[in-house]
Amino acid sequence: MSMSDNDFEKLRRELVFEKVSKAIKENPKNWASKLEELGFQWVDDEYDEDENEENLAKPENLNQELLVAYFEGGMKLSDQVLDTYLAEKESATPNYPLIRKYFKRGNEHLRRLLIFGLERKPTDIGLLNDLGFFHGFRNSLADLIHYYLEACKEEHDMSNFEELVLSFYYDTVPDGFDAFYELERHIAPGSDKARIVQKIRQGQELELECVKF
Secondary structure, X not given: OOOOHHHHHHHHHHHHHHHHHHHHHHOXXXXXXXXXXXXXXXXXXXXXXXXXXXXXXXXXXXXXXXXXXXXXXXXXXXXXXXXXXXXXHOOOOOOHHHHHHHHHOOOHHHHHHHHHHHHHOOOOHHXXXXXXXXXXXXXXXXXXXXXXXXXXXXXXXXXXXXXXXXXXXXXXXXXXXXXXXXXXXXXXXXOHHHHHHHHHHHHHHHHHHHHHO
8 A cells, every 4th residue: 555645744744743852852951953953944033924924913703803802801701702712713714823822822811711612522632732732832731631631531432532642642742741651541451442542652662763763
């Protein structure tokens, strides 16, 4: 079976991710120079197009106005706010720069909204990914671990469970956290879930070996 371009690109990104994670973990005080050895180049943030877009972004409809009002502390958290957030994410034309700037600011109202959503939809991988993205700008590792563990406990579709395990791993490995070990502590040995975790762990270990060579 031949590998498609999408599969190859996915594997390439995963290998690069592993290299970056390994460099940061092994060289916590000098990781920047290590990344340069791997071929990464630093770009002046002054010319960050995303940042420019975010600074110029304005609400373009009522949903976006409601979300901004909530993020700025002008509305209380409610199911309406959560439904509006989810609707904006699923919109054909979401205003990414507008929402993204609140992630980058580590906005507390946004953090509470994501937690609120996960309390109601514990297996929603979109909300978990959003919490992982938020964690990149404001440390939320404890929340991330807790809600991934809850999601993996509640999910009974094995295909969805496998996706959750991989996402859990990628969202926490930069922090040096062993998601597989933590899952194995909470999952019944010999169960379908345990076998999936073991399979994914072995796959990641094999990829790490490939990176070394």
